[in-house]
Amino acid sequence: MTDLYADPSGSPRPTMAPAEAAPRTGSVPLARASRLGARDLRVDYGADPILDDVSVDILDGELTVVVGPNACGKSTLLRALARVLPVRAGEIDLDGRPIGSYHPKEVGRRLGLLPQSPTAPEGIVVADLVARGRYPHQSLLRQWSPADQRAVDSAMAAANVVDLGERPLGELSGGQRQRVWIAMALAQETSLLLLDEPTTYLDIAHQLEVLDLTRRLHREGRTVVVVLHELHLAFRYATHLIVMRDGGILAEGAPRDVVTAELIEAVFDVPCRVVPDPETGTPMVIPLARWGER
Numbered sequence: 001m002t003d004l005y006a007d008p009s010g011s012p013r014p015t016m017a018p019a020e021a022a023p024r025t026g027s028v029p030l031a032r033a034s035r036l037g038a039r040d041l042r043v044d045y046g047a048d049p050i051l052d053d054v055s056v057d058i059l060d061g062e063l064t065v066v067v068g069p070n071a072c073g074k075s076t077l078l079r080a081l082a083r084v085l086p087v088r089a090g091e092i093d094l095d096g097r098p099i100g101s102y103h104p105k106e107v108g109r110r111l112g113l114l115p116q117s118p119t120a121p122e123g124i125v126v127a128d129l130v131a132r133g134r135y136p137h138q139s140l141l142r143q144w145s146p147a148d149q150r151a152v153d154s155a156m157a158a159a160n161v162v163d164l165g166e167r168p169l170g171e172l173s174g175g176q177r178q179r180v181w182i183a184m185a186l187a188q189e190t191s192l193l194l195l196d197e198p199t200t201y202l203d204i205a206h207q208l209e210v211l212d213l214t215r216r217l218h219r220e221g222r223t224v225v226v227v228l229h230e231l232h233l234a235f236r237y238a239t240h241l242i243v244m245r246d247g248g249i250l251a252e253g254a255p256r257d258v259v260t261a262e263l264i265e266a267v268f269d270v271p272c273r274v275v276p277d278p279e280t281g282t283p284m285v286i287p288l289a290r291w292g293e294r
Contacts, residue, residue: 032057032059032060033059033060033061034057034058034059034060035058035060035094035095035110035192035223036057036058036081036092036093036094036095036111036192037055037056037057037058037092037093038054038055038056038080038081038090038091038092038093039055039090039091039093040053040054040055040089040090040091041053041054041055041056041077041080041087041089041090041091041092042054042087042088042089042090043073043076043080043085043086043087043088044088049088049247050073050076050247051073051076051077051080051247051248052246052247052248053090053248054073054077054090054247054248054249055249056077056242056249056252058081058192058223058225059223059240060223061218061221061223062218062223062224062239062240063214063215063218063224063226063237063238063239063240064223064224064225064226064238064239064240064241064242065225065226065227065228065234065235065237065238065240065241065242066078066225066226066227066228066242066244067227067228067229067231067234067241067242067243067244067267068243068244068245068267069245069267069268069269072244072245072246072247073244073246073247073248074196074227074244075115075116075196075197075227077244078113078115078194078196078225078227079113079115079196080092081099081194082107082111082113082194083099083100083102083104083107084113084115094107094110094111095110104136105135105136105137105139106136107136108135108136108188108190109136109137109188109189109190110190110192111190111192111193111194112133112185112186112188112190112192112193112194113185113194113196114181114182114184114185114193114194114195114196114198115196116196116197116200117200118181120169122170123168123170124168124169125165125166125167125168125169126156126161126164126165126166126167126168126169126172126180126183127152127156127165127166129169129180129181129184130152130155130156130161130180130183130184130187131148131152131187132184132187133151133152133155133183133184133185133186133187133188134148134151134152134187134188136188137151137188137189151187151189152187154186155183155184155186155187156183158183158186158213158216158217159179159180159182159183159186159213160179160213161176161179161180161183164176164180173206174201174202174203174206175202175203175205175206175209175210178198178199178202178206178210179209179210179213181198182195182198182210182213182214186217191221191222191223192222192223193217193222193223193224193225194225195214195224195225195226195227196227197227197228197229198210198214198226199211199228199229199230199233200229207230207233208233211226211233211237214226214237215237218239226238231264231285232277232284232285234255235255235259235277235282235283235284235285236277236279236280236282238254238255239254240252240253240254241253241254241255241258241259243258243263243267244267245266245267250263250266250267251263255282255283256281256282256283259274259283259285260274261273261274264285270285270287270288271287271288272285272286272287272288273285273286273288274286
């Protein structure tokens with residue numbers, strides 16, 4: 001996990017003792033409930049703006065998927081919303097207060113973030129890693145407790161990694177590792193979960209395994225945000241879609257309402273057709289053949 005949530009001591013689990021955005025299409029009315037949102041957000045890397053005047057609400061009770069081309073600001077948006085990245089301008093509110101007014105541990109008790117390519121100490125076993133999700137709940141006066149152990153056990157069960165508890169993380173497959181990292185985020189016991197490209201480098205079976213888990217978490221009542229590159233999976237799993245390009249949000253709404261061939265070409269520069277997925281009826285993108293392929 002990120003430094004915001006990981007135990008900086010690196011110790012094992014404790015014992016029981018101690019650009020300018022284009023106009024949006026299909027945008028969502030701001031009246032809908034949202035615990036987390038941003039207004040006029042600007043994030044720079046050096047002199048280059050990555051997010052430019054972005055406003056967004058993470059709608060409660062939705063499985064929101066963020067899509068867009070490489071380097072369009074998807075991961076930057078999630079990291080900014082979780083207060084992992086500093087912002088140059090704009091406001092981020094969490095539960096009705098500016099997110100900067102919270103202590104970092106309090107942020108970790110309210111939202112969980114799984115970043116891209118998280119790292120862990122060499123040789124750490126699964127149960128120890130998942131237990132680090134309880135770091136935001138620890139203090140000098142509140143050490144490891146039965147409630148912490150119950151949270152870890154519940155998170156491992158939800159992510160289906162109980163049988164992996166004593167195995168070193170480095171011995172696991174890609175799909176197993178992703179489920180372990182998600183279990184660590186679940187151990188924080190937050191109802192708001194941000195997952196940054198959790199299916200990257202996974203084969204289709206493991207992608208479905210991870211996304212089925214996110215869907216189950218959503219159906220159990222969590223608000224989940226996922227950054228994805230795989231459009232067919234994004235449109236199949238999302239209840240709400242955010243489409244980005246060049247540091248701005250071009251469209252948002254239910255996939256069936258906002259996904260068109262014109263939008264996909266404007267975002268990805270790929271001429272295509274959009275047809276119903278034969279399994280789910282959700283939008284499916286069929287790129288048009290290039291001249292050399294005909």
